[in-house]
Amino acid sequence: MSKVAVVYWSGTGNTEQMAQKVEEGAKAAGAEVTLLTSAEFGADAMDQYDAVAFGCPSMGAEQLEESEFEPMFSACEGKLKGKKIALFGSYGWGDGEWMRTWEETCMADGAVLACDSVICNEAPDEEAQEACVKLGEALA
Secondary structure, eight states: OOOEEEEEOOOOHHHHHHHHHHHHHHHHOOOOEEEEEGGOOOGGGGOOEEEEEEEEEOBBBBBOTTTTHHHHHHHHHGOTTTTTEEEEESSSHHHHHHHHHHHHHHHTOOEEEOOEEEEEEESSHHHHHHHHHHHHHHHH
16 A cells, blocks of 8 residues: 655645545545645655655745745655655646646656646636546555
8 A cells, every 4th residue: 555645735725625635536546645734744754655746826926835835845855856746736827837837846856747737727626626536546
């Protein structure tokens, strides 16, 4: 059984809903899953998991949330080489540039992206929720 962490930051609840669907998919696929906010996770925990899903909405000028999520994620970057990960998040404007930039950062760090990232505009609709479930399954 693989151990999966689903780590997220959510300001409005949209990314939290996505995280819950990722958790649901990974559990359904047989993984042992831990759902954590970015405040509850750090680089020291990376080695405890076979795979990690990171979720963060687009903020400001299409960037990761700066006060809590981004510092946590930056600290984890040194542990991404060879690690199976997946990314998800919601946005309210723009075209998903923050996710493309985030994916490029992860690939440059040597992470193994388990599947396509999932983004949705505002609250996750049925299609986005199903994509999150599949993302969780891919990590398991």
